[in-house]
Every structure is written in structure tokens, then in C-alpha cells.
Amino acid sequence: MVEAVALSDSPVKSQQVGEAELTLEQRREELVKQYRTRPLVFLERYQAHLTPQHLVSFSHLISDPRAQHYCREVLRRASRRTDRTRVRNQRYAALRALQKEGDYFSEEQMRVREPLLYEQYVGQYLSEEEVFERSQEAMQGGRGRGEPGAPGGGGGAGGLADLLLDSYQERLLQHRMQEQQEKEEGAQEEEEEDDEEEEGRSRAANWEPSPEEKALLREEFVSQMHQHFLDGKDKDFNYREVDENPDYDNLDIVSRDAEEKYFDDDDDDGDDDDEEEEEDDDLEEEEAEEAEQRKKRDSEEEDMMIQ
Numbered sequence: 001m002v003e004a005v006a007l008s009d010s011p012v013k014s015q016q017v018g019e020a021e022l023t024l025e026q027r028r029e030e031l032v033k034q035y036r037t038r039p040l041v042f043l044e045r046y047q048a049h050l051t052p053q054h055l056v057s058f059s060h061l062i063s064d065p066r067a068q069h070y071c072r073e074v075l076r077r078a079s080r081r082t083d084r085t086r087v088r089n090q091r092y093a094a095l096r097a098l099q100k101e102g103d104y105f106s107e108e109q110m111r112v113r114e115p116l117l118y119e120q121y122v123g124q125y126l127s128e129e130e131v132f133e134r135s136q137e138a139m140q141g142g143r144g145r146g147e148p149g150a151p152g153g154g155g156g157a158g159g160l161a162d163l164l165l166d167s168y169q170e171r172l173l174q175h176r177m178q179e180q181q182e183k184e185e186g187a188q189e190e191e192e193e194d195d196e197e198e199e200g201r202s203r204a205a206n207w208e209p210s211p212e213e214k215a216l217l218r219e220e221f222v223s224q225m226h227q228h229f230l231d232g233k234d235k236d237f238n239y240r241e242v243d244e245n246p247d248y249d250n251l252d253i254v255s256r257d258a259e260e261k262y263f264d265d266d267d268d269d270g271d272d273d274d275e276e277e278e279e280d281d282d283l284e285e286e287e288a289e290e291a292e293q294r295k296k297r298d299s300e301e302e303d304m305m306i307q
Contacts, residue, residue, distance in 0.1 A: 001050065002028055002035065004049055004051070005049045006027040012027050031046075040066060040067055051078060052078050055071050055075075086249070089248075090242055090249065094248055105222070105226075110222070114225065114228070115173050116181050116184065119177060121220055122221050125209055125214055
């Protein structure tokens with residue numbers, strides 16, 4: 001506990017102007033003195049740097065309403081940090097699931113969500129052939145109605161309707177990109193640009209990346225789209241379905257358990273004779289680990305009380 005506060009940027013003692021700063025060891029000594037003489041003041045002053053594990057050092061003050069208040073603040077702050085971590089982990093789990101299933105992170109769908117960002121990193125460097133292929137893929141992706149065997153498909157009318165719809169969506173996409181570009185340019189005009197910045201923009205406009213550089217730019221675009229998703233910036237995505245969904249908790253643990261179960265089942269076919277011996281060994285190891293953990297826990301509690 002004392003170490004956590006000593007390593008923080010919190011002042012621990014009033015000092016005169018020009019007086020040398022306290023060393024880390026001096027900060028430790030001062031904090032120990034404050035805790036032993038005025039523990040409630042210590043809790044009030046440094047509670048922003050404490051964690052729930054440190055609160056055991058103030059258990060003798062639990063009857064004081066002020067100590068109860070500061071302890072609740074420590075717990076509340078830790079809970080908020082835990083919630084933020086949990087939400088981010090759940091969104092990462094959802095991102096992985098969306099990568100495996102569906103087309104949410106397909107190039108076309110990401111282009112629809114952030115057309116200007118796509119154009120800056122990928123679109124402006126595409127050849128005419130690549131642009132044509134992209135258009136064909138986009139049309140095929142949304143042309144289920146016009147394909148043979150699909151409802152309403154198999155005819156020219158359906159294909160024409162799909163073509164008109166794709167053309168309309170492309171115009172909407174271009175309009176959205178124009179709006180984003182105007183907004184970005186408006187923000188840039190508020191900043192002063194020197195001659196070097198203008199020259200840099202001119203060179204960038206004439207730059208033609210190599211295939212390797214194009215691949216890196218595409219990777220950077222995808223990385224930024226992933227970050228947008230994790231930060232909750234995809235405006236049309238319902239994050240409540242992820243943030244409040246327990247199915248996305250501990251995804252790695254669930255996957256690992258399933259993998260271990262698969263290999264355990266495979267081993268059972270050939271290792272039945274050794275099962276009892278292995279169980280005895282595991283039991284002995286678990287008992288030894290529990291004894292070691294109890295010893296470590298008792299030592300930590302003793303050190304915490306001394307601090």
C-alpha cells in the first residue's frame with residue numbers, strides 16, 4: 001500500500017520553493033509515519049491511489065462513517081475500471097466472432113461505414129481493373145433477388161432492379177464520403193499550415209505506392225476499423241447486444257476448455273490404464289499448490305499490516 005502511494009505523483013509532504021524533492025525512500029518513511037499516526041487522514045488523502053486489496057489496512061476504522069465513505073469510493077473506482085475492461089474484452093470477443101461469421105468486416109461493408117477513410121488508405125490507389133472488380137463483387141453480394149433460383153430471380157427485371165439499387169447505393173456512398181471530406185477540410189482550415197506542410201501534401205498527392213505498401217495501407221485501414229469498433233464509434237451498431245451479452249464473457253477460456261476437452265477425449269481412447277495413477281499425481285500436486293498458496297497469502301497479509 002505504502003509503495004503504491006510512494007510511486008505515485010501525489011505529494012506526501014509540504015515543501016518550500018526550491019527545496020529538494022524527496023527521494024523514494026524518504027517518501028516511504030513519510031507515508032509510514034502518516035499511516036501510523038493518522039490512518040484516517042492517510043485514507044482520505046491517498047484513497048485515489050488505493051485498491052480494494054489495501055482496505056484491510058483500515059479495517060480497524062470501519063466503524064467511522066468517514067472511513068466507510070472513502071472505502072466505498074475505492075471500491076467504486078475499482079468497479080468502474082473492471083467494467084471498462086470487461087466491456088472492451090466483450091467487444092473484442094464480438095469482433096473475433098464477426099470476423100469469422102458474416103460480412104460486417106468485409107472490405108465493402110467497412111467502405112460503406114467509413115468511405116473517406118477507405119478512400120484515403122485503399123480506394124485512391126486502386127487500378128481501374130481493381131475498381132471494376134470491387135464493383136462486381138459488391139453487386140454480386142447484394143444481388144440475391146436477381147440470381148437464378150433465388151426468390152424473384154432468374155429474370156432480367158430482377159437483375160435490372162439490382163443494378164439500379166447498387167447504383168443508388170453507390171451515389172449515397174459518394175455523397176457520404178463528400179460530406180466527411182468537407183468536414184475534415186473544414187477542421188484543417190482552422191489550423192495554420194506552413195510551407196513544409198503544403199509541400200508534403202503535394203508530394204503525397206503524386207505518390208504511387210508499391211504493392212507491398214498498398215498491402216500495408218490496407219492493413220492499417222482494417223486496423224483502424226477494428227479500433228473504431230472497440231471504441232464504440234460504429235454509429236449504426238447496437239453495442240448493447242454485445243456489452244450486456246454474457247455469451248461474450250471469457251471467450252478465450254471457453255475456447256480453451258473446448259480444445260482441452262477434445263484432446264482429453266482423444267487421450268481417453270489409449271490411456272485408460274494410466275488414468276488412476278495420473279489422478280493420484282494430480283491430487284498430490286493440487287494439495288502442494290494449495291499449501292503454498294496459503295503460505296503466500298499469510299505472508300502477504302502480514303506484510304500489508306506492517307506497511
